[in-house]
Amino acid sequence: MDREMQDLQSRLEDAFAAASAIYQKRGFQRRIGFGRKPALVIVDMANAWTRPGYPFTCEKIEEQLIPAHLKLLEACREHNFPVVFTTTCFQVVDPDNPNTDMGLWHKKIPIEVADYSNEDIWAIDSRIAPIKGEQIMIKKRASAFHGTYLAGYLRAIGVDTILVTGVTASACVRATITDGIADGFRTIAVREAIGDRIPGAVEWNLFDIDAKFGDVESVDSCLAYLNTVNFRND
Amino acid sequence: MDREMQDLQSRLEDAFAAASAIYQKRGFQRRIGFGRKPALVIVDMANAWTRPGYPFTCEKIEEQLIPAHLKLLEACREHNFPVVFTTTCFQVVDPDNPNTDMGLWHKKIPIEVADYSNEDIWAIDSRIAPIKGEQIMIKKRASAFHGTYLAGYLRAIGVDTILVTGVTASACVRATITDGIADGFRTIAVREAIGDRIPGAVEWNLFDIDAKFGDVESVDSCLAYLNTVNFRND
Amino acid sequence: MDREMQDLQSRLEDAFAAASAIYQKRGFQRRIGFGRKPALVIVDMANAWTRPGYPFTCEKIEEQLIPAHLKLLEACREHNFPVVFTTTCFQVVDPDNPNTDMGLWHKKIPIEVADYSNEDIWAIDSRIAPIKGEQIMIKKRASAFHGTYLAGYLRAIGVDTILVTGVTASACVRATITDGIADGFRTIAVREAIGDRIPGAVEWNLFDIDAKFGDVESVDSCLAYLNTVNFRND
Amino acid sequence: MDREMQDLQSRLEDAFAAASAIYQKRGFQRRIGFGRKPALVIVDMANAWTRPGYPFTCEKIEEQLIPAHLKLLEACREHNFPVVFTTTCFQVVDPDNPNTDMGLWHKKIPIEVADYSNEDIWAIDSRIAPIKGEQIMIKKRASAFHGTYLAGYLRAIGVDTILVTGVTASACVRATITDGIADGFRTIAVREAIGDRIPGAVEWNLFDIDAKFGDVESVDSCLAYLNTVNFRND
Numbered sequence: 017m018d019r020e021m022q023d024l025q026s027r028l029e030d031a032f033a034a035a036s037a038i039y040q041k042r043g044f045q046r047r048i049g050f051g052r053k054p055a056l057v058i059v060d061m062a063n064a065w066t067r068p069g070y071p072f073t074c075e076k077i078e079e080q081l082i083p084a085h086l087k088l089l090e091a092c093r094e095h096n097f098p099v100v101f102t103t104t105c106f107q108v109v110d111p112d113n114p115n116t117d118m119g120l121w122h123k124k125i126p127i128e129v130a131d132y133s134n135e136d137i138w139a140i141d142s143r144i145a146p147i148k149g150e151q152i153m154i155k156k157r158a159s160a161f162h163g164t165y166l167a168g169y170l171r172a173i174g175v176d177t178i179l180v181t182g183v184t185a186s187a188c189v190r191a192t193i194t195d196g197i198a199d200g201f202r203t204i205a206v207r208e209a210i211g212d213r214i215p216g217a218v219e220w221n222l223f224d225i226d227a228k229f230g231d232v233e234s235v236d237s238c239l240a241y242l243n244t245v246n247f248r249n250d
Numbered sequence: 251m252d253r254e255m256q257d258l259q260s261r262l263e264d265a266f267a268a269a270s271a272i273y274q275k276r277g278f279q280r281r282i283g284f285g286r287k288p289a290l291v292i293v294d295m296a297n298a299w300t301r302p303g304y305p306f307t308c309e310k311i312e313e314q315l316i317p318a319h320l321k322l323l324e325a326c327r328e329h330n331f332p333v334v335f336t337t338t339c340f341q342v343v344d345p346d347n348p349n350t351d352m353g354l355w356h357k358k359i360p361i362e363v364a365d366y367s368n369e370d371i372w373a374i375d376s377r378i379a380p381i382k383g384e385q386i387m388i389k390k391r392a393s394a395f396h397g398t399y400l401a402g403y404l405r406a407i408g409v410d411t412i413l414v415t416g417v418t419a420s421a422c423v424r425a426t427i428t429d430g431i432a433d434g435f436r437t438i439a440v441r442e443a444i445g446d447r448i449p450g451a452v453e454w455n456l457f458d459i460d461a462k463f464g465d466v467e468s469v470d471s472c473l474a475y476l477n478t479v480n481f482r483n484d
Numbered sequence: 485m486d487r488e489m490q491d492l493q494s495r496l497e498d499a500f501a502a503a504s505a506i507y508q509k510r511g512f513q514r515r516i517g518f519g520r521k522p523a524l525v526i527v528d529m530a531n532a533w534t535r536p537g538y539p540f541t542c543e544k545i546e547e548q549l550i551p552a553h554l555k556l557l558e559a560c561r562e563h564n565f566p567v568v569f570t571t572t573c574f575q576v577v578d579p580d581n582p583n584t585d586m587g588l589w590h591k592k593i594p595i596e597v598a599d600y601s602n603e604d605i606w607a608i609d610s611r612i613a614p615i616k617g618e619q620i621m622i623k624k625r626a627s628a629f630h631g632t633y634l635a636g637y638l639r640a641i642g643v644d645t646i647l648v649t650g651v652t653a654s655a656c657v658r659a660t661i662t663d664g665i666a667d668g669f670r671t672i673a674v675r676e677a678i679g680d681r682i683p684g685a686v687e688w689n690l691f692d693i694d695a696k697f698g699d700v701e702s703v704d705s706c707l708a709y710l711n712t713v714n715f716r717n718d
Numbered sequence: 719m720d721r722e723m724q725d726l727q728s729r730l731e732d733a734f735a736a737a738s739a740i741y742q743k744r745g746f747q748r749r750i751g752f753g754r755k756p757a758l759v760i761v762d763m764a765n766a767w768t769r770p771g772y773p774f775t776c777e778k779i780e781e782q783l784i785p786a787h788l789k790l791l792e793a794c795r796e797h798n799f800p801v802v803f804t805t806t807c808f809q810v811v812d813p814d815n816p817n818t819d820m821g822l823w824h825k826k827i828p829i830e831v832a833d834y835s836n837e838d839i840w841a842i843d844s845r846i847a848p849i850k851g852e853q854i855m856i857k858k859r860a861s862a863f864h865g866t867y868l869a870g871y872l873r874a875i876g877v878d879t880i881l882v883t884g885v886t887a888s889a890c891v892r893a894t895i896t897d898g899i900a901d902g903f904r905t906i907a908v909r910e911a912i913g914d915r916i917p918g919a920v921e922w923n924l925f926d927i928d929a930k931f932g933d934v935e936s937v938d939s940c941l942a943y944l945n946t947v948n949f950r951n952d
Binding site (some may be wrong): 401402403404405406408409410432433434435 | 868869871872873874875876878900901902903
């Protein structure tokens with residue numbers, strides 16, 4: 017498996033290099049850059065995604081994503097930048113109920129486990145627990161913007177840049193970044209703070225994102241930005 | 251006051267008659283009609299709006315709106331039509347916090363009272379309490395559609411008609427109806443189930459709505475529809 | 485008619501005074517204020533609404549709304565503030581075609597006249613013609629925000645304040661203002677630059693707007709702001 | 719290059735097989751299925767994407783995508799199912815103009831070529847030209863739903879299923895499908911009618927889509943559905 021994973025990584029890197037040659041020649045893969053007032057948007061770092069034993073459980077949570085989030089949270093809290101946590105759950109998780117708020121998504125993925133009445137499942141992981149003043153947003157679909165007040169909230173408080181983290185690269189994180197730039201925000205994907213559950217998915221999704229929808233930046237690069245951007249609320 | 255109110259009503263009725271003459275000649279005030287699968291959308295019938303003593307407290311709750319809602323709820327529950335309750339509250343109600351989810355609305359109205367941490371304030375009025383399977387939707391703005399999953403939810407479950415009730419006529423109810431038809435739903439404003447807190451506001455808002463955005467229908471007319479529409483989920 | 489109109493105005497002013505007493509005591513009718521970077525959003529000042537002979541034709545266009553718009557446009561253009569013109573039209577105006585983009589709106593109002601193939605009907609009034617660099621946005625519903633790129637456009641270019649004008653007070657202007665504050669913009673309704681086609685509609689809609697959704701300000705007040713706000717694009 | 723492409727394909731197929739094993743065990747990759755009333759949503763099959771010589775030019779247009787579209791169009795037109803064509807262009811394509819409707823997207827990709835004043839660039843490819851009654855929708859962002867009237871249009875006309883085609887798999891097609899299911903539509907990605915411009919992008923994006931957001935189906939399977947679904951407009 018490790019060997020196969022290495023082969024895949026190596027082959028994907030070859031493909032990305034070939035694709036980058038095309039993109040660079042044609043004017044893709046530009047830099048959007050950091051802006052004046054950032055917010056941290058943490059996607060679905062809730063127990064069903066971060067703890068073992070669920071259909072949604074992801075890889076590299078303990079050793080990589082949690083530490084990356086702790087660093088980002090510390091910097092945002094020190095400078096009073098807004099933090100938004102999203103999670104996903106549903107009030108009607110019976111797939112046979114014709115009036116379920118799962119919409120049609122349970123016809124593709126096992127979201128019936130995300131039961132609102134069982135808060136343990138969808139609560140934000142206690143290792144990165146929200147503090148007073150940080151938004152906890154329940155969403156029903158992949159994007160943190162779709163069917164939520166995120167865009168209006170960020171605009172009203174003057175945010176122009178979002179650092180997006182969490183899981184998964186191939187669904188909720190990517191959808192959030194695609195919507196983020198569409199809604200007029202500078203979108204930054206924080207590389208080590210983004211995960212998934214299948215081999216390759218982080219790589220090919222970050223590649224597509226960096227080419228077209230947001231800058232993929234390291235945690236260190238984001239920390240340097242958070243610690244130096246000099247925003248004064250008007 | 252009663253005399254003044256009667257004078258205003260009478261003068262408004264004259265104005266509406268004159269306006270209706272113009273509208274009728276020009277092709278406004280058409281009927282949108284009831285559709286195949288209705289949902290009941292109950293706007294902000296929560297304590298801060300329905301109980302005495304709040305800035306948001308409305309008129310005619312006990313004697314008119316609650317009984318109207320009970321009749322509509324009974325019919326919807328009997329036939330298993332979806333019911334959505336909205337309420338409005340905020341995670342950060344300090345107007346000086348630059349990151350508040352009140353957005354800019356507290357700069358117009360006293361929404362800082364709608365504190366998420368005090369559930370009594372924003373809970374749905376217990377006289378019309380939701381039952382299992384009915385959606386309770388927290389919204390941040392006037393419209394039940396804006397920044398919520400309402401449109402996607404209704405579309406996914408095949409609803410084509412919304413009966414809109416609650417408070418206030420001049421804000422959340424009207425905004426919900428305006429968005430409802432824009433999002434492709436047949437919108438019905440249920441006359442006796444809609445309230446407000448200032449004289450005239452119900453009248454002029456229902457007049458505008460009926461002219462352009464939805465049919466204003468009586469509770470009886472809606473009950474007759476709910477009891478006869480023969481929807482089968484596919 | 486003039487006498488009747490005066491009576492209505494007088495009666496409405498009495499009602500507004502009584503309502504304002506309630507609102508003031510309860511903390512409504514606050515000021516949202518002008519912000520750092522304004523845009524002018526001109527709603528449906530297109531021929532079908534501004535020229536004689538259409539079902540949509542409004543009052544006071546020539547003597548009041550056009551001059552008010554010319555002053556606002558001059559100030560915005562001098563200072564390079566963005567200007568957005570909206571208009572409304574449809575690609576399929578046959579009400580019997582089950583696939584029309586009129587949605588359900590033709591079931592309430594005569595929008596079948598707004599035929600995309602007849603540009604004269606929906607073109608912006610030539611007396612206030614757009615110039616190069618100003619957005620012309622075709623919308624399908626009442627609000628300039630609903631189903632358009634307006635929110636994302638404004639956010640991306642750093643606008644935090646919208647001056648809203650045009651027609652009608654009771655439909656597209658009001659819906660635009662309701663959505664504007666919901667999307668996080670400071671909303672200003674420019675009093676003399678807003679019109680309608682029936683008696684009283686401007687008055688009661690501006691009253692509701694000023695109480696809850698945006699500040700109603702005079703043209704002069706807006707001009708003073710436009711000529712002094714000192715925005716530098718970052 | 720061909721050899722490298724074969725190696726990549728082979729390696730990706732291995733990765734997809736490994737991922738599918740995980741997904742299947744956990745309840746992903748379910749079937750959403752075809753519904754009652756379909757629409758065909760054709761994404762960005764406009765000259766800048768389908769003709770040689772542009773930064774956006776895609777692969778396999780002539781030999782694969784055009785024939786696939788012609789078959790789908792024929793079936794939809796025969797049965798009077800709605801067809802929507804999207805394209806992308808901008809009224810202000812000067813990247814230095816602070817008020818451009820390109821938003822922030824020109825900071826990632828070369829959309830400054832999509833100039834509204836040069837219709838040749840953004841017109842729908844004449845080989846699959848729209849006919850009267852079919853919607854042509856100008857969008858500003860990746861998703862056909864974002865900042866457009868698509869969701870409201872489809873909902874109003876009773877569509878419950880969208881067949882999505884066009885370019886590119888890694889941007890506008892994927893974003894459209896992600897939004898489509900979120901908005902409550904059964905989403906079908908038509909495999910041979912979807913393209914891109916870099917090696918591997920069609921494969922990894924269709925894989926992610928099929929796992930989580932929509933069913934990837936062949937043209938033949940879609941034709942069989944279009945020719946047998948027995949929708950009667952109510």
